[in-house]
Amino acid sequence: MTAEGVPAPPDASRLTAGEARALFRRGIVAPSAGWADGYTQANLLIVPADLAYDVLLFAQRNPKACPVLDVLDAGQVTGRLLPDGDIRTDAARYVVYCDGVPVERPTDLLEVWQEDLVTFIIGCSFTFESALRAGGIPIAHIDQGVNVPMFRTDRRCRPAGSLAGPLVVSMRPVSPDRIADAVRITSRYPAVHGAPVHVGDPAALGIADLGSPDFGDPVDLPRGTVPVFWACGVTPQAAVMESRPGLAIGHAPGHMLVTDARDSDYLVP
Amino acid sequence: MTAEGVPAPPDASRLTAGEARALFRRGIVAPSAGWADGYTQANLLIVPADLAYDVLLFAQRNPKACPVLDVLDAGQVTGRLLPDGDIRTDAARYVVYCDGVPVERPTDLLEVWQEDLVTFIIGCSFTFESALRAGGIPIAHIDQGVNVPMFRTDRRCRPAGSLAGPLVVSMRPVSPDRIADAVRITSRYPAVHGAPVHVGDPAALGIADLGSPDFGDPVDLPRGTVPVFWACGVTPQAAVMESRPGLAIGHAPGHMLVTDARDSDYLVP
Known part of the structure; x- marks a missing residue:
């Protein structure tokens, strides 16, 4: 577990989702497995609006791989799954793809953010x-x-x-x-x-x-x-790498968004 | 059960999905409840491509009401859920909405079809x-x-x-x-x-x-x-009636598309 400037907490499993997001926002960089036990962690894919239909349709057609938990509107940086959060800062690390090539692995998206970006929050195993x-x-x-x-x-x-x-x-x-x-x-x-x-x-x-x-x-x-x-x-990030859209952004694999949803929300009784 | 030119079969429940679609294609007009037992029946919403993202996102955000089973590409009239079928003819009756107002209840869409139409096939209770x-x-x-x-x-x-x-x-x-x-x-x-x-x-x-x-x-x-x-x-048809897009097409309520999917495909064990 590496950190950039901020030490990782001794027992990350007991954090709430909001506390976990706040720590990642402040600069902790670590895989999020085991953090905020019981809260649902999620994959991210962020694309310009003109690619959003293709992403949503790809997800619909491949639901086992791409279960969409929520979609933020273009330019929106927060939502019901991350109340008071900011999608540009609240994952530990991101990957920016240009023409399908990972060109940068920033710890926030403040520099690369555009108003036409649509965020897909996707379920995680x-x-x-x-x-x-x-x-x-x-x-x-x-x-x-x-x-x-x-x-x-x-x-x-x-x-x-x-x-x-x-x-x-x-x-x-x-x-x-x-x-x-x-x-x-x-x-x-x-x-x-x-x-x-x-x-x-x-x-x-x-x-x-x-x-x-x-x-x-x-x-x-x-x-x-x-x-x-x-x-x-x-x-979906593998699809980006193969299909080479001009711009797409994912989380760094294993460095998930910790959401306010509960794992039990997705349990079929 | 009304019919237009073609008599309804004595035991519609024993039909295969393909046989049911063929009968509707030939002109039978009847609610489809009880037809082709075991095959999955579906709601339809058909919209021009420029409205497709809004429909797919509406479905994603309201999954209990709008569970999307498949989406056909713009202009496509058949697909894996209706092999050898034709989405323009294979439901018993359709409703055409102009500016949110139901203006026509045709038994096929051959006259109103456009190459930019995207078909959403949506689960049914x-x-x-x-x-x-x-x-x-x-x-x-x-x-x-x-x-x-x-x-x-x-x-x-x-x-x-x-x-x-x-x-x-x-x-x-x-x-x-x-x-x-x-x-x-x-x-x-x-x-x-x-x-x-x-x-x-x-x-x-x-x-x-x-x-x-x-x-x-x-x-x-x-x-x-x-x-x-x-x-x-x-x-989604109620949303069309309220939101008044220029053109949208649904099935007539109760007059579903009979698909080749099996009800058991959607059972969580």
Whole structure:
């Protein structure tokens, strides 16, 4: 966990969402896994208004990867999921893409903000991680203190207008006797990626090496566990990288927006 | 059940979706409740491309009322939910709105079609009616052979761009000892309106008279039953009527598009 000028709090899990956003706003830079327990963390994609329909349609056509939790109007920097917050400062780190190429990883967007930018707040698999842990299923990347590993697959998303790209997945190792439980638990969160898209064979998704994730960090697979793959909210950023719009902005993978929504809001009973 | 030139089949429930669409295409005009059992029926909203973002955002912001199942690109008349079908002919009846006013109720759109029209296929509560009946909960409007009653409420939808309007609900009477079951069963279909928005008091939703629905037909409340209200896919048409875009097209309420999706596709296990 690196920080820029501001020390990370000793127990980030007990923060409220607003407190977490305030700390990121003040300059803490750290992956947000485990912060503000119970509050819903989210992926970001921010694009000029003329690309907004393509993004929203891409999300509608690929809902497991891109579950939209809210959309801010053009130029709007706050909203119901981040009351008193500011989308330009409240994530720990962002990635600015020009023509699909990541050109900058700033800790705020105050310099690059434009009045025509539309913000998409997209669900994140961190939401069901608490439920998995509560169900006694360990989360390797949390236990190992690293960012979740994410991989481009050879599965194509349904394209939308100018946007096309591969499905990106996050991977968590699960013991074979708990796979059914992991499926059951995550199925109950259909609005935040839901059930796994694949269990077991990285090669079946076109993933050559589990030790070299495309985003995030590698994790050690505990003995006897099987890799389980869930659709990942970094998918729209992979579409940006492939489709090369003039400007798009994402969060830095693993450095999520902590929202005022509760994980339980997305639980189907 | 009225027909124009083509007799209705004796057992419409056993048709496949493709057979049902073919009959509507050939000219049968009838409410589609009970047709093609197990296949997912859907609401339609068709708008010029310059209104498409507002519609998609309105749907995203009001997902209980407007669960989007698919979107066809501008000018496209068929898609994965209606293979070999034609969106201009395959619903039994349509409503054409000019400046928010219903000006025509044609049985096809061949005359009014434009190449810039974008079709939104939106989930319908008919999807969970089979599950309710399978659970032993009778559906009054089916038993009484009429269209489901639908009401404008005094609850406002979240607006999106140029679109604003009230929540529209469908009403089904349920016996008090089965309300919990009706909630449980419909909760499992979050992608097609999900759990009720209100149980019991029409006045709490601003509904003055259950005997005078705004869309569909009145039903007799069987003795001892309580009115239960679900968000309804006619909601975007109510927004069109209030927001008055130059052109918009819907299905005639109750006269749905029968799609090749299966009701079970939308069940959360």
